[in-house]
Amino acid sequence: MGQSIIAFVVVLGILVFFHELGHFIVARLCGVGVETFSLGFGPKIYRFKKGFTEYCLSVIPLGGYVKMVGEQPGESISQEERGRSFDHKPLYQKALIVAAGPFFNFFLAIVIFYTIFQFSGLYLIAPVVGGVGEDTPAMKAGVEKGDEIEAINGIPIASWEEMVEIIGASRGEAVELTIQRRDRRFSLSLVPRAREAKNIFGEPVDRYMIGISASGDVFHEPLNPFQAMFHGVKKSWEIVELTVLSVVKMITGTVSSDNMGGPILIAQMAGKQAEAGMANFAFFIAMLSINLGIINLFPVPVLDGGHLLFFGIEAVRGRAASEKFREKANQFGMALLVALMVFVFYNDIIRIVNGG
Numbered sequence: 001m002g003q004s005i006i007a008f009v010v011v012l013g014i015l016v017f018f019h020e021l022g023h024f025i026v027a028r029l030c031g032v033g034v035e036t037f038s039l040g041f042g043p044k045i046y047r048f049k050k051g052f053t054e055y056c057l058s059v060i061p062l063g064g065y066v067k068m069v070g071e072q073p074g075e076s077i078s079q080e081e082r083g084r085s086f087d088h089k090p091l092y093q094k095a096l097i098v099a100a101g102p103f104f105n106f107f108l109a110i111v112i113f114y115t116i117f118q119f120s121g122l123y124l125i126a127p128v129v130g131g132v133g134e135d136t137p138a139m140k141a142g143v144e145k146g147d148e149i150e151a152i153n154g155i156p157i158a159s160w161e162e163m164v165e166i167i168g169a170s171r172g173e174a175v176e177l178t179i180q181r182r183d184r185r186f187s188l189s190l191v192p193r194a195r196e197a198k199n200i201f202g203e204p205v206d207r208y209m210i211g212i213s214a215s216g217d218v219f220h221e222p223l224n225p226f227q228a229m230f231h232g233v234k235k236s237w238e239i240v241e242l243t244v245l246s247v248v249k250m251i252t253g254t255v256s257s258d259n260m261g262g263p264i265l266i267a268q269m270a271g272k273q274a275e276a277g278m279a280n281f282a283f284f285i286a287m288l289s290i291n292l293g294i295i296n297l298f299p300v301p302v303l304d305g306g307h308l309l310f311f312g313i314e315a316v317r318g319r320a321a322s323e324k325f326r327e328k329a330n331q332f333g334m335a336l337l338v339a340l341m342v343f344v345f346y347n348d349i350i351r352i353v354n355g356g
């Protein structure tokens with residue numbers, strides 16, 4: 001339990017620090033004065049001041065904030081402070097400052113994935129047949145155990161994953177396999193067969209297969225810095241797509257909202273990943289960082305996405321929404337977030353009660 005709490009605080013501290021650092025750096029680049037940079041909320045445990053900014057560590061580790069000069073619309077600003085007031089900056093600069101928080105969360109994930117791939121490379125399953133199913137396209141075409149699949153439709157195959165992807169995209173059209181069998185190299189033509197399976201959301205889908213299983217042989221592929229960066233960006237984008245799709249499916253009811261978790265679940269998972277090793281822990285931080293970035297871009301008042309929505313409305317209308325409207329919208333957004341927090345805490349407690 002103690003390790004889970006420590007891991008949770010470390011994870012949240014890293015995520016919040018990078019998020020607020022994004023706001024802070026871009027605000028400074030745009031000439032906006034930052035009064036406070038705080039990790040955590042509530043009473044301040046530790047603080048020091050450097051230049052114009054006070055840096056703080058606060059007691060509640062469930063977030064953080066950057067307080068800028070003139071951040072609140074209608075805030076009384078002296079003439080000498082107008083030049084570094086957030087509210088008096090051009091609309092595009094205000095949007096950049098707000099968007100920088102989520103952007104830094106995505107950037108953190110890319111850096112973590114890049115580092116993992118740079119040091120670990122890729123571990124891939126070799127495209128070697130370990131077994132052939134009865135009455136399958138592969139068996140009928142003459143594929144045998146031990147065959148190495150070198151190409152499909154003339155496209156070189158480096159791993160089992162590549163082969164599965166190409167066969168799955170065939171949509172049932174004939175494919176030509178180039179096979180190396182001991183000292184023979186030849187081609188076979190076969191038609192993948194659709195088979196009902198379930199995707200990660202438990203939905204039935206058709207998957208095109210030829211009826212073979214992998215031998216389980218694994219090989220290591222080292223990566224140069226450019227390849228590591230490519231895979232870091234690719235992995236980040238895959239998680240973005242999966243996260244957005246999961247949210248959409250929860251909203252439409254395809255996926256149960258019972259899957260949502262809060263701080264307790266995050267703490268439990270953080271503890272398990274920390275026990276599994278540094279690479280697993282870093283991967284977990286990167287995934288959460290992407291989730292935090294996406295959540296903050298939701299067009300909900302009080303979140304960064306809500307601010308960006310207001311800026312978009314202002315750009316179209318040529319004037320900002322009234323203070324009364326923004327105040328009401330922020331109250332609604334806060335109520336929505338509180339309700340969501342209560343719900344995920346409820347889910348966490350139910351999991352504990354059920355032994356999950």
